[in-house]
Amino acid sequence: MRSPKDFFAPLAVGAPAPVREIPASPSRMIHFFDPSNEKMAAKVPDLAAKTDVLLGNLEDAVRADRKEAARAGLVSIAKATDFGATQLWTRVNSLDSPWVLDDLITLVTEIGDKLDVIMVPKVEGAQDIHYVDRLLAQLEARAGLRRPLLVHAILETASGVANVEEIAGASPRMQGISLGPADLAASRRMKTTRVGGGHPGYLVRSDPAGDDLHSGRTTYQQDLWHYTVARMVDACVLHGILPYYGPFGDIRDVVACEDQFRNAYLLGCVGAWSLHPVQIDIAKRVFSPEPKDVAWARRVIAAMGDGTGAVMIDGKMQDDASVKQCRVVAELADALAARDAELKAAYDKATEEALA
Ligand SMILES: CC(=O)SCCNC(=O)CCNC(=O)[C@H](O)C(C)(C)COP(=O)(O)OP(=O)(O)OC[C@H]1O[C@@H](n2cnc3c(N)ncnc32)[C@H](O)[C@@H]1OP(=O)(O)O
Numbered sequence: 178m179r180s181p182k183d184f185f186a187p188l189a190v191g192a193p194a195p196v197r198e199i200p201a202s203p204s205r206m207i208h209f210f211d212p213s214n215e216k217m218a219a220k221v222p223d224l225a226a227k228t229d230v231l232l233g234n235l236e237d238a239v240r241a242d243r244k245e246a247a248r249a250g251l252v253s254i255a256k257a258t259d260f261g262a263t264q265l266w267t268r269v270n271s272l273d274s275p276w277v278l279d280d281l282i283t284l285v286t287e288i289g290d291k292l293d294v295i296m297v298p299k300v301e302g303a304q305d306i307h308y309v310d311r312l313l314a315q316l317e318a319r320a321g322l323r324r325p326l327l328v329h330a331i332l333e334t335a336s337g338v339a340n341v342e343e344i345a346g347a348s349p350r351m352q353g354i355s356l357g358p359a360d361l362a363a364s365r366r367m368k369t370t371r372v373g374g375g376h377p378g379y380l381v382r383s384d385p386a387g388d389d390l391h392s393g394r395t396t397y398q399q400d401l402w403h404y405t406v407a408r409m410v411d412a413c414v415l416h417g418i419l420p421y422y423g424p425f426g427d428i429r430d431v432v433a434c435e436d437q438f439r440n441a442y443l444l445g446c447v448g449a450w451s452l453h454p455v456q457i458d459i460a461k462r463v464f465s466p467e468p469k470d471v472a473w474a475r476r477v478i479a480a481m482g483d484g485t486g487a488v489m490i491d492g493k494m495q496d497d498a499s500v501k502q503c504r505v506v507a508e509l510a511d512a513l514a515a516r517d518a519e520l521k522a523a524y525d526k527a528t529e530e531a532l533a
Pocket residue numbers: 208209210211216217220234237238359360372424428451452453454
């Protein structure tokens with residue numbers, strides 16, 4: 178563990194100084210593509226126009242015999258594409274794999290100036306982040322980079338969950354953490370074979386009306402990921418970094434995908450992964466506050482003046498705490514509206530109507 182005095186010192190001579198605050202650019206969807214897949218690669222320029230984050234994936238879902246092609250593909254795509262305001266991220270192979278060292282050396286030295294964030298899978302504890310932190314500093318110095326790369330950890334091992342607070346605070350490079358429900362389920366020996374989402378067997382049942390235990394009892398499916406997402410959100414907030422829901426593997430079930438994303442949004446996550454183009458708009462919709470909620474938040478903020486005291490609006494009590502809740506929604510809306518004219522118009526129209 179570095180001393181608090183050295184926390185923001187560069188870890189290699191010539192490496193750029195670490196950032197003191199994580200940039201709050203929109204990252205409602207982290208869209209995954211396989212840079213070795215020609216069809217997906219061809220779509221990257223179009224996808225850059227409609228996603229907040231594009232991520233060139235080198236790890237799971239890329240076949241072992243395509244790892245080098247994926248790495249080389251990402252280098253060419255990054256060099257050839259103008260991403261505009263969209264961030265470019267990558268997910269490198271796991272730290273115990275035969276590919277990760279070349280992934281990091283190649284990507285940082287060839288396209289370090291185009292990359293924003295490096296996602297590290299299967300993080301077990303702070304030691305994994307410390308390893309990547311020092312190596313990135315050495316490579317940044319070698320490449321002459323002026324801006325430090327940020328690091329994102331996937332929470333997908335039982336040990337990672339047990340150590341999530343120390344992972345979140347392991348380095349000033351830590352940008353955020355995503356839930357990895359597939360590897361996490363395997364690591365914990367959970368008995369679900371689904372990639373994220375609920376399970377019909379994980380439920381609670383209402384009490385029986387009488388002696389008949391078998392009929393008339395409603396069941397409610399529960400969220401398998403509630404505990405982990407909530408814990409991840411707290412760890413991220415504690416260290417000033419951003420929490421994300423990860424993948425939803427049932428691409429066809431756009432309805433349950435939206436539900437899972439919304440649960441994560443309501444619990445504090447800022448975005449989720451999209452694995453297929455059909456999930457991009459779902460994430461955009463869910464992780465952008467609804468116009469009526471923005472209008473309400475702005476109305477409460479306006480009515481609360483300096484933010485202290487208590488007022489009644491439409492029969493609901495508002496005070497110093499509820500105005501803070503409203504500021505969360507209003508500030509997110511302002512940040513998204515600054516980049517999205519359509520959203521800005523919808524927020525402003527709803528606010529005008531609410532204040533009329
Ligand atoms: C547990 C984890 O680690 S999750 C993260 C790792 N997994 C991934 O990254 C998976 C990424 N996604 C995929 O590989 C694919 O979407 C699959 C395999 C799930 C489905 O792919 P397909 O069977 O080709 O889907 P489908 O036929 O509906 O695709 C329609 C079009 O969208 C394209 N497409 C599919 N997924 C993507 C994507 N993620 N990005 C860009 N284009 C895509 C297809 O190439 C196809 O293009 P075409 O119309 O030119 O032929």
